[in-house]
Amino acid sequence: MSNSLVVYNTLSRKKETFVPIHPPFVSMYVCGPTVYGEPHLGHARPAIVFDLVFRYLKHLGFKVRYVRNITDVGHLENDADEGEDKIIKKAHLEKIEPMEVAQMYIDKYHFAMDKLNVQRPSIEPRASGHIIEQIEMIEKIIEKGYAYITNGSVYFDVPKFDKDFGYGKLSGRILDELIANSRELDGQSEKRNPADFALWKKAAPEHIMQWNSPWCKGFPGWHIECTAMSTKYLGEHFDIHGGGMDLLFPHHESEVCQSTIANGIESVKYWMHNNMITINGQKMGKSLGNFITLDEFFEGTHPNLQQAFSPMTIRFFILQAHYRSTLDFSNEALQAAEKGLNKLFETYRTLVDLKPTSNSTNEEVEKEIKSLFQQSSNALNDDFNSPMVIANLFDASRIINTVKAGNQTISQENKNTCLHLFDTFLFDILGLKQSDDTKNQDNLENDLMQIILSLRSEAKNRKDYATADNIRNLLTDIGITIKDTKEGVEWSK
RNA sequence: GGUUCCGUGGCCGAGUGGCUUAGGCAUCGGUCUGCAAAACCGAGUACAGCGGUUCGAAUCCGCUCGGAACCUCCA
Structure with missing residues (x-):
């Protein structure tokens, strides 16, 4: 159809x-x-x-x-x-x-x-x-x-x-x-x-x-x-x-x-x-010193790179532009892409864990998500307009987070429609995937985190915020983010 | 110099005649929080310049400026 x-x-x-x-x-x-x-x-x-x-x-x-x-x-x-x-x-x-x-x-x-x-x-x-x-x-x-x-x-x-x-x-x-x-x-x-x-x-x-x-x-x-x-x-x-x-x-x-x-x-x-790729507005060429291999991107080893960029960030960045446009690489642009992509992945995790808050389907949400689905199909049908698809996913992202924030209710059917949207476009068609290391946390690491977080909770309960904040800061220093949400404490690397 | 194409807000990047204030990142204000983080709500700035066509143009035409690919053997 x-x-x-x-x-x-x-x-x-x-x-x-x-x-x-x-x-x-x-x-x-x-x-x-x-x-x-x-x-x-x-x-x-x-x-x-x-x-x-x-x-x-x-x-x-x-x-x-x-x-x-x-x-x-x-x-x-x-x-x-x-x-x-x-x-x-x-x-x-x-x-x-x-x-x-x-x-x-x-x-x-x-x-x-x-x-x-x-x-x-x-x-x-x-x-x-x-x-x-x-x-x-x-x-x-x-x-x-x-x-x-x-x-x-x-x-x-x-x-x-x-x-x-x-x-x-x-x-x-x-x-x-x-x-x-x-x-x-x-x-x-x-x-x-x-x-x-x-x-x-x-x-x-x-x-x-x-x-x-x-x-x-x-x-x-x-x-x-x-x-x-x-x-x-x-x-x-x-x-x-x-x-x-x-x-x-x-x-x-x-x-x-x-x-x-x-x-x-x-x-x-x-x-x-x-179309071609430029780097900081310049053609990529060995003689210009801005020739960057994919490994150098993944490892962050090229002098022009401020950090490493994951393969999925590169993929997302490329798909965020239409294929017939020139695309300019820069640290800023890639960092923006990295954050945007993480937001989508984060939303997806939220969605998976989201508990339906209503028995009856929210028609308004249902209509919006289905419209986003249709718009995404239309965009791809129009000479593979992937940037438009991504914009639609961000719109869906907002809806899901609104539910999470308690400002909107959804049913299981609504949730399934959302999942279908992400599964179809983000994962199957755009081919973006979450890295495995966030999924496969080993048990020891998990257990250790539970111990640390429970100590922090105790500190918080006795309003010892200095200790609680200290724990959080120390974890931040080693790359672990702590979030105190309504449902409890979340952590991620 | 020739051919083809492009020039959108702080950055990236969709959109091609008259609702898109697309979307992301950044910024500012607010809500939430012990504080953060995240999230949500709200705000702003744009269509390279000049001229033309049109009732009306970021969107069509011309010129100017700026940028890209190709124009060589070879891949």
Whole structure:
């Protein structure tokens, strides 16, 4: 019921009603990480954004096949990204296989994603495991006359494609302007045209990873892996292709070219792009000194960070902005997110413990909560507007706390409706979860706290507030918060 | 310089023609409390600047200023 899902399609630059090609199945491909460095903030946003999409589509009842690749090919040469090739040098120095380097960062990536509560995709194919598929696709493109071979390398013929199909549909680039703007760096280019891109590259002898091909020993061009793997697992025509805006050009534009020729169809129905993250208003970059890895966030070890931020704080913060907006990280903003999220979790705990105060359902509350539920669904249906959902949860939070404060009564039915709201949106769809350490307090700790708190109660009973306050202050110093509520004393770490 | 996009109150961040004073954090006042904490109630500040379209614009158009991504091999 209610209205249907609407998705912003980069291809049309408009919101479009989402209609899968083969309902109830949905096929989604998202560009995953290049595993040659520590997972960082730039990895978190697309992973979390498309995790939301994945979760919501499943919530709507679609059977989703979610493919997210791992790029572990062709990048181990050197330098592109200032200094980070140290890892490759290390691989050389320590005589490690390049695949060991890749594996190490894949493991780190998975570990970080698990912490962020990002669900694993249905298939996570590696580029290095699909060399054959890529070669076959390149052969098709050559056969159809849209690629040429120079010195063993294979390039896509962009001007020819432009003439026959029109180039730049996705990114809005115009080929002539591209050519005019591209500076000829070295005249010895193997390409016929600066806009052409590599499908297969001949490997220099020092290039660590190389494979045999019909043309030469070498490695696949970057763009072909996504087209080959999405075709293999999702077919020639699939629903959603996602990725960061930074990949729009040339990567995704090139994918359009490749699939149009190799598959005879523009394979992607909906292109979705998440916006970028800035740090204190600046682009995150290694050269700017504001490059922060996810571990550094979790541990608080980067010099620019005033404290550690939990994975859930990062997740909540990212979901508090719409995925197509730029998002600025700062200590202040993250601290605000941390408090806000804790408030929601705290409210949920309150709700779970809340005793219904009325036998008859409070129609007013029932109506409000159901309206919040509907509004949240509407928000997600409107191009995954997670910030709106969060705002609704805060509204629900206020209602629950009003009950707790004794200014409102609810029945068991009201309570169940509230629980359903939180379970559905906060936990299932937004994928936020309370950390386990607050739940699994060991018994000794609990027992000790009961003893301390009973001593404090005795002090209070004889109006020895100095002692009572002293106990509270000492506990505060070691990170334990005491609250004297109407129902008794509460404590938390 | 080119393409695309953005500029909302102390901070973060939704909203796209005429009720959203969205929401969070911070601030101020109040209630509760032995005092705190938490919670609740209330308050305030906004739509980069200039000009235009319109009965009416934060929302449409133009210009100016400021910011972001991409524009190169490679991923």
